Amino acid sequence: MALYATVMDTITFYTGLSPAAFFTILALMFVVYKTVCSMFVDPEHYDDDKKPITAANDFTSPPAIREPVQLGDVTADELKAYDGSDPSKPLLMAIKGQIYDVSPSRMFYGPGGPYAMFAGRDASRALALLSFDPKDLNGNIEGLGESELEVLQDWEYKFMEKYPKVGQLVSERTVKQTGNGDKVQETQNQEGDAHEHTE
Numbered sequence: 435m436a437l438y439a440t441v442m443d444t445i446t447f448y449t450g451l452s453p454a455a456f457f458t459i460l461a462l463m464f465v466v467y468k469t470v471c472s473m474f475v476d477p478e479h480y481d482d483d484k485k486p487i488t489a490a491n492d493f494t495s496p497p498a499i500r501e502p503v504q505l506g507d508v509t510a511d512e513l514k515a516y517d518g519s520d521p522s523k524p525l526l527m528a529i530k531g532q533i534y535d536v537s538p539s540r541m542f543y544g545p546g547g548p549y550a551m552f553a554g555r556d557a558s559r560a561l562a563l564l565s566f567d568p569k570d571l572n573g574n575i576e577g578l579g580e581s582e583l584e585v586l587q588d589w590e591y592k593f594m595e596k597y598p599k600v601g602q603l604v605s606e607r608t609v610k611q612t613g614n615g616d617k618v619q620e621t622q623n624q625e626g627d628a629h630e631h632t633e
Contacts, residue, residue: 500524500537502535502537502598502600503524503535503600504600504601505526505533505600505601506601506602507601507602507603507604508533508601508602508603508604509603509604509605509606510555510556510573510603510605513526513528513533513554513555513556513603514554514555515554516553516554517550517554518540518543518544518545518550518553518554519545524537524600525537525539525540525543525544525553526553526554526600526601527552527553527554527555527556527557528555528556528557528558528573528603529556529557529558529561529589529590529593530556530573530575530586530590531556531558531573531602531603532590532599532602532603533599533600533601533602533603534593534594534597534598534599534600535597535598535600536553536593536597538597539596539597551566551568551571555571555572555573556572556603557571557572557573558572558573558574558575558586559571559572559573559574559575559578561585561586561589562575562578562582562583562585562586562589563578563582563585573603
């Protein structure tokens with residue numbers, strides 16, 4: 435009993451703590467030490483701890499990135515089908531009438547992403563104005579100032595560098611029958627130029 439009293443008095447004398455506080459701190463230090471040590475692997479056992487990573491162990495495996503599909507001329511209504519709601523389709527968005535495959539950035543432009551509202555549409559006006567307002571989610575750049583057009587140009591350069599161009603927006607698509615029975619598909623792009631495609 436004398437040894438116990440001597441140890442308790444010594445702890446109080448040297449640390450200034452009560453024995454209960456001293457042993458609580460000592461226990462916490464031991465827990466922290468064990469936790470930190472468990473974060474590192476002993477070099478001798480490094481190869482032993484390697485485990486093959488399988489799809490079952492990977493909880494958030496991203497969807498496989500596929501080659502971009504060239505769509506050619508697409509109307510605004512057709513572009514809406516590529517807004518990310520169907521995971522089997524690529525994720526597309528347009529700037530100044532040019533359509534880009536933004537599928538590699540699905541975490542940003544896909545459903546639930548911070549820029550999901552831009553997918554499946556021409557977001558030129560919203561990007562130029564740096565706006566998330568739904569009324570600005572269109573390709574109309576009329577009335578924009580010089581600084582806003584520069585912002586839009588910067589966005590376009592970024593998209594040209596990062597994402598593949600897969601098509602262009604056309605304002606309408608019509609099919610005409612020629613005199614010899616051939617069907618001719620005519621599209622009119624955003625600038626009003628007409629193009630014919632024989633089927």
